[in-house]
Amino acid sequence: MNKRIFIKSLIAFILVLSAVLPFNGISSKAATASKVGWVSIDSGSLTVRSGPGTSYKKVGSLKNNVSVTVYSQTKNGWSQIGYQKKKAYVASQHLRMYSFLQDKTKIYTYKSEGKYHKTQYIGKHYGWDEWSSEDGSYIMKEDSKGLYIGWPQSDYFTELSYPLKVGKQWADWEIRKKITSINGTLTTPAGTFKNVVTVKSSDGHTTYYAPNIGFIKSVSNGMTMSELTNLKKK
Template sequence: MKKSIVLKLTLVLVLMISLFLPYSTTTTNAASKETATVNVKAADVREKASIKSKKLGTLKKGTKVTVYEKTKSGWSKINYKKQYAYVVTKSLEFTSKKQKESYLMDTKRTYVYKLGIDKNYVTLSYGNKNKNGYNLWTGKDIRLETHAEWAKETSEGLFFGLGDINAPREDVKYISYPIKVGKTWSSFDLTFHISSINKTIKTQAGTFKNVIEVECYAYDHTDDEVKHLQTYYFAKNIGIIKLIDSDKNMISELVKISEYD
């Protein structure tokens, strides 16, 4: 008897809730929320996914929106003034997966790092990209010593090239994609391990959230054991922001980041 009453009450509740849900005959492709930017001069916002539907307003070029669904007929469902509305999908530019998960240094900026505990600094500026896809970063520290960094990013991960200013000699994978806590891999006789993906790290350049912490290990033939060498910290769309040794002493730290002149 009790089970029957509970079942009836459940059915009534479901019917009541369904009365408040929006009804649409538009067929959509199920998808998670995406971020997009208006890439036309003005995008009309419609009440429904139809050119004949009521116009609610317009969005200027550069406006960022959250897209909840994409219809097969070429419309995107967005939130507009606290209600769902639609814009033509072709009027939007979607943030790619690579952009969302990029940990490569931004080629439009210059980076200033502090080296060690003394007052030695190095400014790295983007140079060029070679045929193997590596970006070259060069600069000089206050002692006028030349520094060169080769870096590239693929669907497999973030790589740094060992070598000099002329060319990288080896690929060393410092981040392996897709990113996952506990992930371990080997590269160039080194072992890397992702120990965190949500660290908050303070540097002289500012405080960075959701930072990836990557620990590096190597086999010590003298002591016949694997030892912890260094820990790297990477910020999304910025790159490496800090490097410490096994005793947590600072090796390098981002001091300043600015737009490239």
């Protein structure tokens, strides 16, 4: 299979929390159980404070995409998190309560056009996560605006646009995309995934993403084009 065709196919279809929740839908009441959130900033670092407000002492900072335990969120826009074995606070607007980056600790196996392809994380590439397969490598990144995937030193695509919301639309390389579901359930040979996000494209493809996992399946005109068949620890 042509290397560029496979990588392009994988990128077109591919692009951690047990539920996918739109940021605006998070309850302002104290959570009965802790959740996982991800720092979501465009530049710099997120300030961590001793209390829920800018008047409280700064006790540290967090880099983009770092995961934190979120205990509760207040009505005035602050989240109580775990920080250095203590509880501290960060601005809720800079936390994303979902992530669709692939799990760096696992090896993914996809079946595409009748062939199986394994891919795994190999390191950073100018701030992006680089993944390698038998047919080449691709890079991924996630920030406050979305999930992106591309080739090293080349083009990239917007796989998901944040914040997640049914009906959300965007255009990417002349292809229009729309989120049609954020809480589906989908089964592939790799298992059953919940809170799946479904994206339909103007080119006829429908792609599916699972939280903490990333891309799990793509369908075109009722035919499965690519799907996750195995997921295991390195």
